Amino acid sequence: MTAPQIVRYGELIPCRTAFIDAHTPGSDQKENFTIIGGGVSESPDQHVHIKETPGFNIGAAGQPPKCRNSLHSHRTAEVFYVLKGRWRFFWGRWGTAGEVVLQEGDIFNIPTGIFRGFENIGDDYGMIMAILGGEDAGGGVIWAPQVIEDAREHGLVLGENGVLYDTKKGEALPDGVGPMPLLTDRELATYPEPRSDEVVSKYIARYWDMMALADGKPCKVIGADGLIKDRPGFEVDLLRRGSIAETPYTTDRHEVLMVMRGHWIVRWGKEAVVLAPGDTCAVPPGLEHSLAPSMSGEASLYRVMNTDDPAGPTWTR
Template sequence: MSLQQAIDRNLVRYLELIPGTSAFIDARTPGSDMKDNFCIIGAGVAESSRQHVHIRETAGFNIGAAGQPPGIKNSLHSHRTAELFIVFKGLFRFYWGNNGEHEAVLSHGDVISIPTNLFRGFEVVGRDYGFMFSVLGGDDSGGGVTWHPNVIKDSQGYGLYLKADGSLVDTVDGDPIPNTEELMPLLTQDELNTFDNYTTEEMMPFVALRRDYHTISSDFSSSGVKQYALTGHPAAEYDFQVKSADDVSIMAYELSEGASIPAHNRGVKEVLINFDGDTEVCVEQDGEEARLVMTRGDVFSVPEGASYALKNLRGNSFTYSVMGSDLPGKPGCSKGV
């Protein structure tokens, strides 16, 4: 397989995303239905075996997305691995705590790294369809989702059953009704008491608002380049705005028209999410070179071991880099674009 063929397989276009509408136990519960769940890189924590996965190969983290109309909720749940969100469009009200008693509203370009062992959910507020990208730590996402017991209770009667192994049974789609002993047991009150809670003030250090992004000294001497360090380990070489030990980190590059950054490799897995503008990506590996153009909302998984360069083709472009380490090293540059 040529390098060009490999990178074409690693590119997922925003306009070609295929949603799943029954990925989770709450997918038909009134008020939580009408959700679109996208598995872009890796199967994430989708409970349905029928969920479409665009790229199955992962390298320490999964990239997914959630899309939903106003008023529709993603119900209270928790994870044992990192869960980070980048809001792409619309307004999302995040709520958390054992009763969902705390909240914050995030919008375009806002990033949140939600602590583990904490119940969280979200809904779209305002008038527009909302869409945001998600990052889940771990190749297997830590064994799936832990649902608040009320979510499982509320889902009864709509044809979806969650088994103890984390798989979803859909009787509307022809699956047989499972036996009671096969079902996921509900958390007890004692188990609920082991989950953490954060006030809104305590949660804000885990949020990087787009309007508050601050530039860092760029790794590249190119003009017209702004670099942002958004989430990463407190001990990292970079001064990340959100300091959290997630095993993943997020940086971003803002390029003015015609600006570029040279081919480089940080020695970790990287996935690029093109947020705004048109960005040309030039990939170098084993003496080969291949190019692609990312438009708004496209996702590209950089091949393991490859170097890549970025060039803005028009207007301003904005590209996130999700990395498979919360302690990313400085890039090794190979050559100019």
């Protein structure tokens, strides 16, 4: 019998040089975390807690107030939920096409193929948890041209091989490796600029709405029949106290449990473990286990499971 793998919130190892904007003022205090899978980090310094990918990647971003993540795009799904704080998400070529503010527990399935960024607009250190589609998270990050240019001015150069080089440390592009080319005007014209109402109505679910719908059964959040109707290679449910029976069950899918509120106890065989907010638990296929809150009070978690759907683009104009 294979046991679940657990990554504790308090044991997460941050990387402060994960992406090209690591030296850019306003973005230079970010901390990135790779929990499951290789993620999309451009730095060899990024620590990976669980290397085996269940068909998707799990990561997180921690930022102090007023710190922002620069405009970028992905070819596959990028789903965030707010664990701590208050966050503003914005999108478009210059970040001005639309925006939305998310509170703790809210979830956002950001449409593929648009430039997006986000910033902590709360008063304390904030944390957002991320689910990235695909085994290799879609082949990396596509940066808006101005992000690459700003980074170069502050000593970071992204090679066409997807690796960062820090000129402040005396690093240079290796022989035969050129800088990452900027997107052309023709290529940039293919990136959609959806309005706020187009995105908010289809790609966002609010925490307290989901909690109400999870009374007596899991709330299907992302999936063919979810609140957010998408099939990005995984599905997401929100569970609260009483959403599922406390009897053992099995599934032939990878199951990743990400605790939002309260404490949850996972039992398998003669073993048991208690999960706290921010903890991530990867349950392997075929393992009989049970899941229940361990104390009274508010309790919720996101459950992510792989599907047979391809991890491809989701946005349509």
